Amino acid sequence: MGFRLANIAGRAALVDGDDYFDLFEISGGELDTDPMVAITMPHRLAELSATLHEHEPTGRLSDASVGPPIPRPPKSFAVGFNYQAHADEGGAATPTVPLVFTKFPSCLVGPTADVELRSDFCDYEAELVVVIGRGGKDIEPADAWDHVVGVTVGQDISDRVAQFVATPPHFDLGKSFDTFGPLGPVLVSVDELADCDDLRIVCMVNGDVRQSGSTAEMIFDVPTLISYLSRITTLTPGDTIFTGTPDGIGATQGKFLADGDVITTTIEDIGTIINRCVRVSDYQGETN
Template sequence: MLCRFHRILRGDRLKAILGASSFTRNFRPSSGLDMRLVQFVEEGGVFPRVGVELSEGGDVVDLSACDITFPREMTGFLRGGAELLESAKTAAVSGKNIVKRDGIKIQAPVTRPDKVLCVGQNYKDHCEEQGAPIPTEPVIFSKFSSCIIGPGDDILYPDVSDAIDWEVELVIVIGKAGKNIKESEAMDHVIGYTVGHDVSARDWQLQKNAGQWLLGKTMDTFCPIGPVLVTKDELPDPHKLGIRCRVNGQTMQNSNTDQLIFKTETLVSFISRFVTLVPGDIILTGTPPGVGVFRKPNPIYLKRGDVVECEIDGIGTLTNKIV
């Protein structure tokens, strides 16, 4: 029998030998695996580690210090499935290998996902805001994973645009691979949620490039996520969470995830009809009303020096500065 160390580090080879179903069949965790997972680097360090945040904004248990076989980045950790989740929970309650918050830098909880998928027009009140009909099926687009940044990282104001807008979003994180997933089984493939900021260049999204959204959505640093990955067991109902965005302390968006048109199960099932979802994939689920482009009487856009806070109850606050 292979030890856990070899199962993780040689996962791709094992997948080829055993087949995808064998590789992912043990993901479904038992109940009680409520955790706040983070990626972090020590002060002055370079290489990330995976940890468990003991409370919102609090100290962190360093999982790699608990067991050298723990992967040091989140996508590798998620590929480990239920066994690693259970080991992480044991480490989190042990009271050992705790690092102080002021001695580390929290990174994006997932930094190298295979896919960054996004959903447009997915809040009822956001559709009403722009006078758009309620979609009958999810509107899917994407960003490049290279535009992901973490909490506290700067959002770079691009020279090619003067219409940069904010969008706070609930982000689904995939923990188990799957294709053609049934809605009734979709949550078995979800590890949890984080906060996302779908930074958008409205001129390139809506007026240029023949109406294709990609360039307006995926410029460098246009996908802040974090600060933590909250496991699904930690959130009683992800579709009843307050969600808001502040710019320089002023509330611009203030809604609730109960306004989502297509919820987690529907989105995971729908997307998996077209592409295979794998551990670490993220799905930005859409934004509520209050974005700058639809402000009256005139649009309001971000400028250099602005500080944007994206907050979701039960998860945390993601803060970034425009530079």
């Protein structure tokens, strides 16, 4: 048995259905309240998850203030054009090595947080997000899943104006505005998944299906990404990897996000995040 971990108002909690259980309370004060500490003890989380029926729920997830399950990753990576159909729709050549950029950790928000738009050219990108549990260097692909503490649902929101204001493009800046990294609702351990290499991803905007794909369609699968990154930088607990998005992004359809739009992102066996778009200001791409 595995576990489902949530961040409830900054406190780590285990989840069963819509019930959550404060980790500090059910562990008798043994485990820290910080989700970043909790992920370093996955075996203890699994043990406690098996005993949830012995405890009274602290509350209901649907009524709680839920933050990103990984609130402060040391490093946050993202991968571009990792689905062939997405590369094709963007007119990009098939990458021969992972196209990696960073999303600043400050952009991460919870599963129901508003996405703050600053231009008329903001885009959605549904993604599986992988979280490192056991760090390492030069990790072999065959061992990579053993270094994953869990996975979650993510959105790699992109301001295409900021992204393409310069040559070469600013993938990092255009995708790191505050609120541009919704995550959640829970971190799910790998052993809770029926098939960690084949998860269905669906993204809807205002109920209209925009993206539908499977992680089995990745050009570079999760073990390859982890191995590749670990040969460059030592991976540490809490590092996140946005693994790429299927085809159907707004830029290729002329369907950019607007004030009041609601993005619903679902990955099977993990959950759903729902984020409302709010236009807050205008991005100024030029400097004086």
